[in-house]
Amino acid sequence: DTGVSQDPRHKITKRGQNVTFRCDPISEHNRLYWYRQTLGQGPEFLTYFQNEAQLEKSRLLSDRFSAERPKGSFSTLEIQRTEQGDSAMYLCASSSQVTGNEQYFGPGTRLTVT
Amino acid sequence: RKEVEQDPGPFNVPEGATVAFNCTYSNSASQSFFWYRQDCRKEPKLLMSVYSSGNEDGRFTAQLNRASQYISLLIRDSKLSDSATYLCVVSHMNRDDKIIFGKGTRLHILP
Numbered sequence: 001d002t003g004v005s006q007d008p009r010h011k012i013t014k015r016g017q018n019v020t021f022r023c024d025p026i027s028e029h030n031r032l033y034w035y036r037q038t039l040g041q042g043p044e045f046l047t048y049f050q051n052e053a054q055l056e057k058s059r060l061l062s063d064r065f066s067a068e069r070p071k072g073s074f075s076t077l078e079i080q081r082t083e084q085g086d087s088a089m090y091l092c093a094s095s096s097q098v099t100g101n102e103q104y105f106g107p108g109t110r111l112t113v114t
Numbered sequence: 115r116k117e118v119e120q121d122p123g124p125f126n127v128p129e130g131a132t133v134a135f136n137c138t139y140s141n142s143a144s145q146s147f148f149w150y151r152q153d154c155r156k157e158p159k160l161l162m163s164v165y166s167s168g169n170e171d172g173r174f175t176a177q178l179n180r181a182s183q184y185i186s187l188l189i190r191d192s193k194l195s196d197s198a199t200y201l202c203v204v205s206h207m208n209r210d211d212k213i214i215f216g217k218g219t220r221l222h223i224l225p
Contacts, residue, residue, distance in 0.1 A: 042215035
């Protein structure tokens with residue numbers, strides 16, 4: 001399978017716990033994006049990497065959120081001290097600057113904070 | 115004005131009919147435009163890019179109107195399997211590489 005993969009697919013955690021999600025992009029894609037989506041809304045941009053550099057962070061990304069892409073391949077998104085409002089689908093997408101920035105999404109990680 | 119706006123619908127359309135919906139955007143510097151399809155509880159999937167000259171892929175036609183700042187999606191001979199949410203995406207890949215998704219238009223194709 002050469003698509004974008006995300007792990008885990010589902011995560012249930014208690015308020016106050018830390019969680020970490022992983023995204024593996026399409027191998028030749030140099031750009032990687034994280035989004036959050038809640039019911040009835042479109043995906044909301046969180047952050048974006050070009051290779052290993054984090055080029056933009058949304059104002060939605062509070063200081064409890066951190067993302068890394070240390071070797072320019074897979075990325076992790078960590079949420080510290082989770083709150084109920086963090087419950088959402090976290091989507092990862094990748095694209096290639098060379099082929100026009102069409103983004104391809106992974107299946108998402110559904111987070112439920114109880 | 116919101117950066118990207120779509121009519122949320124739902125559009126309830128009989129099978130075989132033609133349906134069209136628009137998406138307006140506020141930033142005239144926007145450079146790239148896409149339509150994505152999202153099924154319930156699934157990830158968005160790229161449907162088509164929208165080029166300045168318009169483009170067609172089978173039953174689907176996308177057009178861009180820069181003067182009025184909107185893009186459109188036309189679906190001909192609609193199928194039951196076309197039922198989904200259609201997301202408009204606008205980006206201006208300049209220094210800030212900003213990408214904005216609309217909230218989506220829900221389409222229900224009725225048998």
